[in-house]
Each structure stands twice: as structure tokens, then as C-alpha cells.
Amino acid sequence: MNPLPDTQAFTHPHQFLSASHDESSRRTLLVAILTAVMMVGEIAAGFYTGSMALLADGFHMATHAGALGIAALAYGYARRHAGDARFSFGTGKVGDLAGFASAAILAIVAVVMAFESVLRLYDPVEVAFGDATLVAVLGLGVNLVSAFLLGGGHSHGHGHEHKPHAHAPHAHDHPSHDHEHPHTDHAHRGGAHARDNNLRGAYLHVLADALTSVLAIVALIAGGLLGWVWLDPVMGIVGGLVIARWAWSLMRDTSSVLLDQTDIQLAGEVTQVVEGPGDVRIADLHVWRIGPDSHAAIISVVAPFGLTCDAIRARLAPVHELKHITVECRHAA
Structure with missing residues (x-):
């Protein structure tokens, strides 16, 4: 074993x-x-x-x-x-x-x-x-x-500037459900x-x-x-x-x-970067604040076979307000 x-x-x-x-x-x-x-x-x-x-x-x-x-x-x-x-x-x-x-x-x-x-x-x-x-x-x-x-x-x-966190990204060992913390080091757009x-x-x-x-x-x-x-x-x-x-x-x-109200502006930004290439659609999206300058997101996408959750996370890298992300990939028949 x-x-x-x-x-x-x-x-x-x-x-x-x-x-x-x-x-x-x-x-x-x-x-x-x-x-x-x-x-x-x-x-x-x-x-x-x-x-x-x-x-x-x-x-x-x-x-x-x-x-x-x-x-x-x-x-x-x-x-x-x-x-x-x-x-x-x-x-x-x-x-x-x-x-x-x-x-x-x-x-x-x-x-x-x-x-x-x-x-x-x-x-x-x-x-x-x-x-x-x-x-x-x-x-x-x-x-x-x-x-x-x-x-x-x-x-x-x-x-203001966001500094990257010291802890490493992580992902569930499941081909369709990945979860990680992307971190970037660039200025906040508009604050x-x-x-x-x-x-x-x-x-x-x-x-x-x-x-x-x-x-x-x-x-x-x-x-x-x-x-x-x-x-x-x-x-x-x-x-x-x-x-x-x-x-x-x-x-x-x-x-x-x-009450975990959805941040409409940030949700729109997430939708734009995820669906921008035109190959996936978001089926379910939750974006809410978990700290003064931190948001969490749960994103469920319908994608063609071969497109992984890692690829979706890569698209979200510029959205530095997201500090806790769960990505679910569902493949269309």
C-alpha cells in the first residue's frame, strides 16, 4: 500500500x-x-x-x-x-x-x-x-x-501596495477541485x-x-x-x-x-479575466470580504476537456485582492 x-x-x-x-x-x-x-x-x-x-x-x-x-x-x-x-x-x-x-x-x-x-x-x-x-x-x-x-x-x-504572503500556495489533490492563494506584488487599482x-x-x-x-x-x-x-x-x-x-x-x-455581501466590482473583474479568452463560462461565483484588504472567492466554471483549474488560477493572478480561492472545473460533455 x-x-x-x-x-x-x-x-x-x-x-x-x-x-x-x-x-x-x-x-x-x-x-x-x-x-x-x-x-x-x-x-x-x-x-x-x-x-x-x-x-x-x-x-x-x-x-x-x-x-x-x-x-x-x-x-x-x-x-x-x-x-x-x-x-x-x-x-x-x-x-x-x-x-x-x-x-x-x-x-x-x-x-x-x-x-x-x-x-x-x-x-x-x-x-x-x-x-x-x-x-x-x-x-x-x-x-x-x-x-x-x-x-x-x-x-x-x-x-496602496500589497506585499506577497510568506506561505506557499496549495491545491487539493483532485483533478477537478483546486484551492490556492495566489499572490502578486503590484499596486491596488483604485484602492x-x-x-x-x-x-x-x-x-x-x-x-x-x-x-x-x-x-x-x-x-x-x-x-x-x-x-x-x-x-x-x-x-x-x-x-x-x-x-x-x-x-x-x-x-x-x-x-x-x-453578511458576506458580494463585492460587485470585484466579481465583475473576476468574470472578465476568467471568461475573457472565450473558452469557459462561470456557472457559480461567490466573492466576499474576509479581511480589511482580503477577499475570498469560490468559482465554478464549465470548461472544455484539457483546460485545468491551474489555468483558471493563472488567469486570476492579476486580481490581487483575492487571497483565498477555490476553483471548481466542470467539463462539458
């Missing part, structure tokens, strides 16, 4: 974390600590001065600190369990789960903020405009510093597919918080100089709407990743 073949050369890790994972984790943790400190001071000042806009900014900053804390924990969890075999495609989507959770919390807070501001319109309170303005300006400064820290590790959707939703969520949250601070400052200055007390709660409503819009955007994008 022939001994079973050695599969060691064909095994591989399923680690699909972004190249900047550890750097993003450090930046997020630093911003979370900075924000938590400022949040305590801003909420205390809001209660002391009676400013609804300042309180709205403070409570938004509280959720911001919580969201950043969730993001930092998600980075740590994804790193610690990156090699855990229980995760079929690794922990690359843990950040999307964290982003969805923080977006859901922010949506609730936005509703509460807007509701409380409406109440203040009907039942105004005295506001210490001078003290509240100083605290709001300080809060805006913290927001800008935080945006700078997070922006340094945020790609903003621009193109449309790479996105760390965990870092993106934290970054957009900081920008939204900065906008809320600006609205609070405008309301407080107008209230102190012009006596427009009504503008303070109005800005609270506007801030709530801004936060709700941001929360919806992040919830929509992260849920599509969590």
Missing part, C-alpha cells in the same frame, strides 16, 4: 489582518484614552454651565470613547485569535463586528440627544455661555488631535476594495465629534453675543442628525461585510 501523501507543503494559515493592524491598534487605544479624559471634563462642564449643546457634545464624546474602546478591544482580540482554527477564515472581520456595534450604540444616542434638545426648546435653561465656549473649544482641540492620530494610519481609500472598517469607524466618529463641537461653539457664541438661547438646543438637534447619519453609513457598510 502506498503511503498517504504529505500535505504539509499545501497547508497555510488563515490570517487576513491588515498590514497596518498593530499600528492602528496603538493609535486607536491612545485616542480612546485621550477622549475619555476630555469626555469627563466636558460633561461636567455641561452640567455646570447648563449648556445642552455642550452636554450633547460631551455625551457624544462618551459614546465616542466607548466606540474607540470597542475598536481597541477588537484589534486585540483579532490579533490574539488570528491563528485560532475555530475561525474558518480567520479574524479579519472582527473589526467590522466592532464597527457595527458602535454604530448601533451611536444611533440610539443620536435619538436621545435630539429628543433632549427638543425638550430644551420648550423648556429653556440658563446657560453660562463664556465658560461653556471655552470647554467646547478645548473639546474641539482634542477632536482635531485625535483625527490627526487616527488619520495617520487611515488609508482614506487611496491605492476601492481595501477598507479597515474598524479604523474607518473610529476616524469618522472623530470627525463627527469635531463637527458637533463646532456646532456647540457657534451656538454658544451666538447665545452669548446675540441672546439666541434657542440656537443651543437647535445645534443639539443638528448634532444628533449628523451622528445618526454617520451611524447609518457605518452600519450599512459593516453589515454588508458581516
Whole structure:
């Protein structure tokens, strides 16, 4: 009896974390600590001065600190369990789960903020405009510093280089079902597919918080100089709407990743390179994200006899977003 073949050369890790994972984790943790400190001071000042806009900014900053804390924990969890075999495609989507959770919390807070501001319109309170303005300006400064820290590790959707992974390609020892990781080393075309939703969520949250601070400052200055007390709660409503819009955007994008929604643009690219020569047809195609800059694909093609799965994989080599590919070849009669 022939001994079973050695599969060691064909095994591989399923680690699909972004190249900047550890750097993003450090930046997020630093911003979370900075924000938590400022949040305590801003909420205390809001209660002391009676400013609804300042309180709205403070409570938004509280959720911001919580969201950043969730993001930092998600980075740590994804790193610690990156090699855990229980995760079929690794922990690359843990950040999307964290982003969805923080977006859901922010949506609730936005509703509460807007509701409380409406109440203040009907039942105004005295506001210490001078003290509240100083605290709001300080809060805006913290927001800008935080945006700078997070922006340094945020790609903003621009193109970037992918480095090839160290592990070797592998294939099942079956003539019609092959499975491997193709890797190329060239620039991302347009950068449309790479996105760390965990870092993106934290970054957009900081920008939204900065906008809320600006609205609070405008309301407080107008209230102190012009006596427009009504503008303070109005800005609270506007801030709530801004936060709700941001929360919806992040919830929509992260849920599509969590539900393995097909990347239409990438699927079209795969179809073009596979069917381009005109000798095969794709019978079934699944393309979904498994990490910030990694996608998986299952491709079933109908091909003439003699055309192998290796040939199909060779056609997919330029599509460097695909890091985990399963190819099935069915031969037409």
C-alpha cells in the first residue's frame, strides 16, 4: 500500500489582518484614552454651565470613547485569535463586528440627544455661555488631535501596495477541485476594495465629534453675543442628525461585510479575466470580504476537456485582492 501523501507543503494559515493592524491598534487605544479624559471634563462642564449643546457634545464624546474602546478591544482580540482554527477564515472581520456595534450604540444616542434638545426648546435653561465656549473649544482641540492620530494610519481609500504572503500556495489533490492563494506584488487599482472598517469607524466618529463641537461653539457664541438661547438646543438637534447619519453609513457598510455581501466590482473583474479568452463560462461565483484588504472567492466554471483549474488560477493572478480561492472545473460533455 502506498503511503498517504504529505500535505504539509499545501497547508497555510488563515490570517487576513491588515498590514497596518498593530499600528492602528496603538493609535486607536491612545485616542480612546485621550477622549475619555476630555469626555469627563466636558460633561461636567455641561452640567455646570447648563449648556445642552455642550452636554450633547460631551455625551457624544462618551459614546465616542466607548466606540474607540470597542475598536481597541477588537484589534486585540483579532490579533490574539488570528491563528485560532475555530475561525474558518480567520479574524479579519472582527473589526467590522466592532464597527457595527458602535454604530448601533451611536444611533440610539443620536435619538436621545435630539429628543433632549427638543425638550430644551420648550423648556429653556440658563446657560453660562463664556465658560461653556471655552470647554467646547478645548473639546474641539482634542477632536482635531485625535483625527490627526487616527488619520495617520487611515488609508482614506487611496491605492496602496500589497506585499506577497510568506506561505506557499496549495491545491487539493483532485483533478477537478483546486484551492490556492495566489499572490502578486503590484499596486491596488483604485484602492476601492481595501477598507479597515474598524479604523474607518473610529476616524469618522472623530470627525463627527469635531463637527458637533463646532456646532456647540457657534451656538454658544451666538447665545452669548446675540441672546439666541434657542440656537443651543437647535445645534443639539443638528448634532444628533449628523451622528445618526454617520451611524447609518457605518452600519450599512459593516453589515454588508458581516453578511458576506458580494463585492460587485470585484466579481465583475473576476468574470472578465476568467471568461475573457472565450473558452469557459462561470456557472457559480461567490466573492466576499474576509479581511480589511482580503477577499475570498469560490468559482465554478464549465470548461472544455484539457483546460485545468491551474489555468483558471493563472488567469486570476492579476486580481490581487483575492487571497483565498477555490476553483471548481466542470467539463462539458
